[in-house]
Amino acid sequence: MPGKSIDDRETCNDSLAAAVQPLPPGVSIGARVHVRGRAWRLDMVVPHDDCRELHLFDLRDERRRVLLWPHDRPVAVDDRPRLETVRLARWCRGLNAWLAHAAGPCTPRARLADGRVLPYQLLPAIAVAQGASRIVLADEVGLGKTIQAGWIVADLAGREPDARVLIAVPAGLRRQWIAELERRFGIACMAVDAAWLRARVADLPADVLPWTAPGVYLGSLDFLKRGDVSRSLQAVVWDLLVVDEAHTVTSPTERHAAFSAVASHARRVVLITATPYSGDPGSFDSMIGMGATPGEAPPLMFRRSRADAGDGRPRRHRFARVTISRTEARLQRLLERYTRDVWDEAPDGTQGARLAMTILRKRALSSPAALACSLRRRLALLEGAAELPRQLGLFEDDEVDDEVPDAALAAPGFADCARERERLAALIDLAGTAVASDSKLRYLQRLLRRTKQSAVIFTEYRDSLLRLAAVLPSALQLHGGLDAAERSSVQARFNAEGGLLLATDAAAEGLNLHERCHVVINYELPWNPARLEQRIGRVDRIGQRRAVHAITLVARDTAEDLVIANLARRLALVVSTLGERDRLGAFLSDVQIARRVIAGESDEAPLAPARTPIPIRTPDPDERVAAADTANHFERARAAGSPPSRVLVSSVRSSGCLPPGVMVCVRHALSTGDGDIAASRLQLIHVAGSPGKPGASLARGLAARAAAVVKDLPIAPDVRAWIAFVTTMYGTCVARLLARERSIASRTEVLREVQPGLFDSRALDRAVASSAVEDSLDAEHRRRVGTLSRGAALHLTSTPVAALISWR
Numbered sequence: 001m002p003g004k005s006i007d008d009r010e011t012c013n014d015s016l017a018a019a020v021q022p023l024p025p026g027v028s029i030g031a032r033v034h035v036r037g038r039a040w041r042l043d044m045v046v047p048h049d050d051c052r053e054l055h056l057f058d059l060r061d062e063r064r065r066v067l068l069w070p071h072d073r074p075v076a077v078d079d080r081p082r083l084e085t086v087r088l089a090r091w092c093r094g095l096n097a098w099l100a101h102a103a104g105p106c107t108p109r110a111r112l113a114d115g116r117v118l119p120y121q122l123l124p125a126i127a128v129a130q131g132a133s134r135i136v137l138a139d140e141v142g143l144g145k146t147i148q149a150g151w152i153v154a155d156l157a158g159r160e161p162d163a164r165v166l167i168a169v170p171a172g173l174r175r176q177w178i179a180e181l182e183r184r185f186g187i188a189c190m191a192v193d194a195a196w197l198r199a200r201v202a203d204l205p206a207d208v209l210p211w212t213a214p215g216v217y218l219g220s221l222d223f224l225k226r227g228d229v230s231r232s233l234q235a236v237v238w239d240l241l242v243v244d245e246a247h248t249v250t251s252p253t254e255r256h257a258a259f260s261a262v263a264s265h266a267r268r269v270v271l272i273t274a275t276p277y278s279g280d281p282g283s284f285d286s287m288i289g290m291g292a293t294p295g296e297a298p299p300l301m302f303r304r305s306r307a308d309a310g311d312g313r314p315r316r317h318r319f320a321r322v323t324i325s326r327t328e329a330r331l332q333r334l335l336e337r338y339t340r341d342v343w344d345e346a347p348d349g350t351q352g353a354r355l356a357m358t359i360l361r362k363r364a365l366s367s368p369a370a371l372a373c374s375l376r377r378r379l380a381l382l383e384g385a386a387e388l389p390r391q392l393g394l395f396e397d398d399e400v401d402d403e404v405p406d407a408a409l410a411a412p413g414f415a416d417c418a419r420e421r422e423r424l425a426a427l428i429d430l431a432g433t434a435v436a437s438d439s440k441l442r443y444l445q446r447l448l449r450r451t452k453q454s455a456v457i458f459t460e461y462r463d464s465l466l467r468l469a470a471v472l473p474s475a476l477q478l479h480g481g482l483d484a485a486e487r488s489s490v491q492a493r494f495n496a497e498g499g500l501l502l503a504t505d506a507a508a509e510g511l512n513l514h515e516r517c518h519v520v521i522n523y524e525l526p527w528n529p530a531r532l533e534q535r536i537g538r539v540d541r542i543g544q545r546r547a548v549h550a551i552t553l554v555a556r557d558t559a560e561d562l563v564i565a566n567l568a569r570r571l572a573l574v575v576s577t578l579g580e581r582d583r584l585g586a587f588l589s590d591v592q593i594a595r596r597v598i599a600g601e602s603d604e605a606p607l608a609p610a611r612t613p614i615p616i617r618t619p620d621p622d623e624r625v626a627a628a629d630t631a632n633h634f635e636r637a638r639a640a641g642s643p644p645s646r647v648l649v650s651s652v653r654s655s656g657c658l659p660p661g662v663m664v665c666v667r668h669a670l671s672t673g674d675g676d677i678a679a680s681r682l683q684l685i686h687v688a689g690s691p692g693k694p695g696a697s698l699a700r701g702l703a704a705r706a707a708a709v710v711k712d713l714p715i716a717p718d719v720r721a722w723i724a725f726v727t728t729m730y731g732t733c734v735a736r737l738l739a740r741e742r743s744i745a746s747r748t749e750v751l752r753e754v755q756p757g758l759f760d761s762r763a764l765d766r767a768v769a770s771s772a773v774e775d776s777l778d779a780e781h782r783r784r785v786g787t788l789s790r791g792a793a794l795h796l797t798s799t800p801v802a803a804l805i806s807w808r
Helices: 086-101 119-129 147-158 171-185 194-203 228-232 252-261 281-288 326-345 353-367 368-383 415-437 437-453 461-470 482-496 529-536 561-580 590-599 621-640 697-712 716-745 761-791
Strands: 033-034 037-049 053-059 064-069 084-085 134-135 164-169 189-192 213-218 241-245 267-272 300-302 313-324 454-460 476-478 500-503 518-520 550-556 647-653 661-671 676-689 793-807
Touching: 033 621, 053 761, 084 697, 086 621, 086 647, 086 661, 086 793, 119 134, 119 147, 119 300, 119 621, 134 147, 147 164, 147 171, 147 241, 171 189, 171 213, 189 194, 194 476, 228 252, 241 252, 241 326, 281 518, 300 461, 313 437, 313 761, 326 353, 326 415, 353 368, 368 415, 368 461, 437 461, 437 518, 437 550, 454 590, 461 500, 461 647, 476 482, 500 550, 518 529, 647 697, 661 697, 661 716, 676 697, 697 793, 716 761
Parallel strands: 084 647, 134 267, 134 300, 164 213, 164 241, 189 213, 241 267, 313 550, 454 500, 454 518, 476 500, 518 550, 647 793
Antiparallel strands: 033 037, 037 053, 053 064, 661 676, 661 793
């Protein structure tokens, strides 16, 4: 009827239906029932006027179903314990398995399939299990932030099998993330890219989004930020959003706009970055504000050092000053005059020429070979009147490229083109001469002869790498010209054999190169100091057994001296912000350094501190102990295996510690209305008696009678205290989740592009589609609120799992 509100649960109205019959004996919440040829657990009953919804959990496939009584008629399954007599050794192993799998209300549900469980890595997952909705994983490079995010993803999948998870990572790290999640936690990710999206859309109805199915979706930052992809992501409520290298997703970039919109519809947001604060308050505020709701507290930030992680290995880093030759010094001076003249004479509003000069100065500090290549390329581009660059994209810290786009070098610097070509020709001749007397290259060769160790040699540009490769032909190479499979092959070979590896910054994020190497050589000082830490972090990682040595070559009497001065000043600021133990907090942007090095502009004004107080999470001693206990619990559970499916019965001669009778081990489980077990524990109850040594049949009989006696006993005081503790803790967690759900529900709004017009059918279609999306999101929020509200009430189930008969 028009105007009548129809409840989606009113599915069985029949005016001829009689009063609903009562459920059969034994069919109650928590009971095992048999219906439709299968065994189920009855988790919830929703009454209606003429029927009852029976929410069932499939004990075999672990799936949920909803059936209607009296249309489906479940039969109670005999829930008497199935007893099995075993030897004492097997009984002990079974009891140990039950002990290992007992869990508290916030114990992560995941199990680490490969690797050692480190306590500090569990704390973020525990915080999320306690209801934290926004987390920043900002540990130092190499402390396993990917593993910590994996714990959060795996724990959520264990608690909510229908969860939708979106993971956004740099393009070069997709394969590594997918492999780590599969190997460590058994999580199968859907690798999202253009081909996947086309195939998915082709297989789905037009009104179904490709993200509606539960699962873990993993894609690159730049693919997911695309307008068409981002808009469809915003039409889904995500249970968890994970953003790796989150410092590259700050305002005012397109990435920030896209992922902020997605985060506003995410129930939980996890940001991963080893460089949380760069000295730019605006960027920091925009990062930690992602996904924030009005009045919400700042996210929890975990910023741990190697000392916090129990890694006491020293790191030795020194700057090796290299005296350049006269030819190189003359080249630097001539280039300095040329770039300063272009900087001063560039037409007003022309940023392209200044960008080109910045590139030349940076490449001159890398190697004469890299400078010579760029000078020749610029001269050819000027003679060919190439297209001017449209924006300054070189200095963004997103996808690292080791090749310079031609457009970045094409902007003319002088109004007199002939004069500029003459200056460039002189520079090219001098750079060609300087290549033969490359002082850094000679220093590097002497250094390698002295060390005789496996080493990673980093340089910013592929041209410099190719020059080094010509002198070091046995070295492996990692650069941006390799595809993902080739990079993985080089990484695996270097980790297996060691030797020398030449790498550009395209290999400086995410890769593990520490298996056989503990030496890093920076051929030049990066203008962005964050990249310096990323380079060293490739070998200074968990699993590194030796002290890491890093050497950075710095050409004396060049602009690299100014870079070091700025680095020291920035480091002092970040130390005062993040703490004295922070390994690297200095981040200089390329543009700021270019202003000082090329234009000679002073930059001595004090740097601004963060406007928002940095909420660094410092675990107290009790939390550290709890995390260590949880780690030990996981190790015991992995060693013990799965608990037995039957009640194990054994016997032993009585002693002073164990009087005659039956010791029954009872498992207490607190479950939600949806059947999810919130917490469990074991209790040993002794039933007095004086049996003789029993046979197998008698032992089972004694155990059955003792279990019946235990079932009728009142709840012990310590169990009551445990129930109260779990209920309070779980209730607090549910309250946080409900607050987050209601907050994002109030912000759920799809903006219509235009006002539907009289003859604009496309606008009308868009408005209808937007309305359908809004209705779908509203319905999902209502279901979620209902699920959380039902889950706030816990009920206790106590079942015997083992019995030990002590005889005289």
